[in-house]
Amino acid sequence: MRHQEVVGYQLHIGAIQRKDHMLKSRVESRLNALGINQFEAVEGSELSRHFVYDILAGKKKSLRGKNALILARLLQCSVDYLTGVSDDVGSPPKEAPQVTRMRPIPAAGIIDEQSWRLQNADPISMPLFAPLLRYAESKQMLYWFRGEAFEQVKPGMFVVGVAAEDYIRNHGAIGPGSSVIIQKMRLMDGQKFTQLIMRKLSNSSSDRAFVKRLEQSRTGHDVSDEADSERIVAVPVLAMTDI
Template identity: 25%
Template sequence: MMAKLMFHGDAEHSRIFPTTSIGNIPLAVEDGKSDKSDMDDSTFRNRIADRLAEIGRNPFEAARRGGLERSFIVDILTAKKKSVRGQNLAKLAKALDTTVEHLLGEPPVKSSGKPSLALTNAPLVEVKVAGIVEAGAFREAPWFSDEDEPATVATTRDRDFPEVQLVAFDVGGDSMNALKPRPILPGDRVICLDFEDLRGRLPLRDGMVVVVEQTLDGGHHREWSVKQIELYEDRTEFHPRSTNKAHKPIVVPRVLARDPSEEDNRQVKILAIVRRIENEVPLF
């Protein structure tokens, strides 16, 4: 059985994806056109200098911690570097123990540079809990059944993509109980970047953990599950990481057959990219 890979489209603001091969999804690093800072404004340079003083870190050590070139921050402070874009802005925030939002104008989180417990002043956003992710569990799609209004959870925006919509899923089943370095267990909640809202700014990579949907019977039944991506030249594979060998990967060829057989009624699409795993320890 051949799977069709689909991804979110903009048509009619729906969550139904137009059919496409995975070759149409960006797989290489691209510089984002958003999250940029204008170095012609000395306020940004002053903010960086003040932040370095607050955490007691020199610009070379900060650049090393953020995974930047050694002179990167010095070049900003001396106005040699005129702009910072995309992933470099996220790395700069990491180098300064703060967030992209704070670098772009919000008050930074103060830190002594040493591990400590502190309340964050980062704003919280309301995120919908879309449903349960559980490999092998095909459920009736919501447009064919009555479902309650989804629950919501308050959380902070994503550090690297603060402008992208978040979505949450509750985890059932054991299909990712052997994921490394941290397993995803039944009862966990995953906080994810909405794949549609990313609009190609975060290319797929080997090792990414994603939420995928499979549909059967013309979309009447669907399965949501968490998988880890393996990229190959001619295909993309979505793998469970489990001690339960009953769970199998989903294999999607890059080039799809033009005339699939009548039995080929399964469609696969990426819903979200997993960024955080949360759980609560019961009090009683």
């Protein structure tokens, strides 16, 4: 029984030694095939200058994790080939796609024609929604819709709006028939209050004035802080519920 244990252990060690030798020979084979030396192979990569040299010198006897993937890409072969699992050179592993962490759409206010909110009041807590890729080049804002339903938008839903100036610049004109989010401002007891409403523009003189005011803001005439004013701030592009 003791002899079987020793023999088994010796066989296991032998398998590891053959695998180590395989790694060295496979690396040498790929270097020759590519016509480069051990230092040129890792140039400009995350691997240390002596990474491949250590394999050829017998100092490094295994590959694992990220380093195995990187070396396989540098030597233009599969990890299985380098480690002796396969005799087929294979294809280098693909680069993992880079994931860009996107900031959620910032909360911009409550759409409710029945209420006024003190300007610069504490931020509103809203769910986190990722920006819409279709409007990635434009400023996006998140609104909470309250009050009476507007077309398919019902109370309690969240509305993504694209800043009016950006919408015109990147996506098209605003005019009669366009749904817009309008900010009203009033001075009450020496303090500024705002109200947000959503409706469709008509061809009336008042709505033409809204569009004109928007055009003035685009040309540098800022009316955002004027008391008793109304202006188009965004174009609603999506309404959704919090899942």
